[in-house]
Amino acid sequence: MKATKFVKIDGKFKMHRGGYLESPIIAYETWGELKNNGENAILIFTGLSPSAHASSSSLDATSGWWEDMIGSGLPLDTDRFFIICVNSLGSCFGSTGPNSIDPLTEDRYKLSFPVLSLEDVAKGGYEVIKALGLKKLHTTIGCSMGGMTALSFCVQFPDISERLISISSSARALPFSIAIRSLQREMIKRDPRWNNGDYDPKDPPVMGPRLARKLGMITYRSAREWEIRFARERNTFEKDDNDQFYGDFAVESYLQNHAEKFTGQFDANCYLYLSRASDLFDFNENGGSLSSACAKLKLSSALVIGVESDFLFPIHQQKELADHISESVNKTKFVSLDCIKGHDSFLVEMDAFRPVISEFMENE
């Protein structure tokens, strides 16, 4: 967290679906140098769970979640661009969220945190660029949930960003994705240790979030990838003989390892708020249809990129978004990659994503 910077928003921050936050904080990181009055600035909105630490830097040498995308000579070239990544409002990596202290009560918000909307997360990003003195952005980028946030940013603040890159995202969630996320939240809420959101963050619920993360992993990858990767390979570590219903197969230990890594890292209440915000977001509300919403975008160019094996943010939704953006943004490009790693491909199939992002950043 040594590279993390903070913006404190003075006064009442009005939430999209009602309520206020008192002087919330937005955490962010930056890479590269501002040039030409900030015309080289890129703003990144993340998926549900990452922090603002998208890449390493001299201040923090640990690898970031998009390490192979951001850096000297990489598609988001730190020699050319000034790159900002914000930690979403409502998250737990420095930005104000349900686990933060409410200055008005001096107690944690917990479930008194107002309903979170991606519109609020977008506004949090705006507060960062305002604090940095930026009037313009070269490009706004959003991955997964962040793609919805980026759409909201570009329609709430239409005169700021010249370009938009939407990665493995959509204009609004379909019922399949809502069902998955609703079930994940229920797994967390049914954990007795969640205790209606009132738990010690140092001794948080583990079982519910672990189940939710396993379901997450199932939807972040693809059946095809696992067919190739695991097939019916047996577990390599010692199986617990007391549990005849679990642990014979490699795919089960893979899920367990991922779930263990995640829990303890991400706060349960933050997860509930951000997950629900993803369900509730509907870009079409900007005028009543996808066409009317896209007509409000003032961009010089846009890139919508996704992968065919993604079943959480399916590619047909991304094509639909690109088709509608192209009605008002002449230079709109839609790229469908045939990566097999599903929704997570933008994090792990860098050889497929890098050339597309590079080409857009160099030519558009």
Place this chain on the structure above:
Amino acid sequence: MKATKFVKIDGKFKMHRGGYLESPIIAYETWGELKNNGENAILIFTGLSPSAHASSSSLDATSGWWEDMIGSGLPLDTDRFFIICVNSLGSCFGSTGPNSIDPLTEDRYKLSFPVLSLEDVAKGGYEVIKALGLKKLHTTIGCSMGGMTALSFCVQFPDISERLISISSSARALPFSIAIRSLQREMIKRDPRWNNGDYDPKDPPVMGPRLARKLGMITYRSAREWEIRFARERNTFEKDDNDQFYGDFAVESYLQNHAEKFTGQFDANCYLYLSRASDLFDFNENGGSLSSACAKLKLSSALVIGVESDFLFPIHQQKELADHISESVNKTKFVSLDCIKGHDSFLVEMDAFRPVISEFMENE
């Protein structure tokens, strides 16, 4: 249950993966009349959760799970065929399962029930036809998990069935399906009221099985169906204002209704055993490959039918199975239906399934 009949298997019933059951019982139902030495007999193996009550009859007028497939003038024509449906060994609708009393201890088996394999379920079906005095079967039919059971039946008892119909099934589970089922089982096991399998069946765990059923429903249908059916339709019943993370969307109440219907009906321990049996089954173990396994089938004809939107038993696996069966069974037909209701289509898209089953029953 008035139409349910029972076969008691005298003595020790040896289980495929070790252990014995003492004089287990297999429940079944029949429709139609035996003719020509039983050459008109059809044996049906069910999916994981249905009972033997596949259709109504004069003994039990309630609708069965395949009501529109079995009856006078229907594809499984009770004027022509004698139809038997067995309740799987390990289930809870009359057949011996983990919730039954072990005659040796006079206590419920619970987790002392030996590891269940679909090979055992198939053998249970064999005991029924033996008790009925049948030497031959016109057709063996298996749906979903029952399709794997039917494969096992046809390879364990190769001289009995003339024909095979495999519906929305496969030769063995892929890691995606194993991951889903493993997570469902974990949801049940993490329910404190499951209590390591030691609960009063009249006061069973509810929360874990309900979560597992919701995940089941998500994988039994398809994203496309829900996109058309629910889109982002809001909940019609009153939302619980105390839960801001749940209940805004119609798809959420749909899942809740289905989960409530299911729990209380199906026993948690039975679910764990049958679910794991589905993971463990591997038809390729009959000789080491799908080719060698299929070469052991002695059938005059076979039909493998599935739907494109099924992601629990994906169609490419079903095509692969049909391709390999066709190496040893000349008259093998593969039918891929473009139903959008996913894995459950064989239960709900009867207008698509009936003509295919009819055609096979009339001509093969």
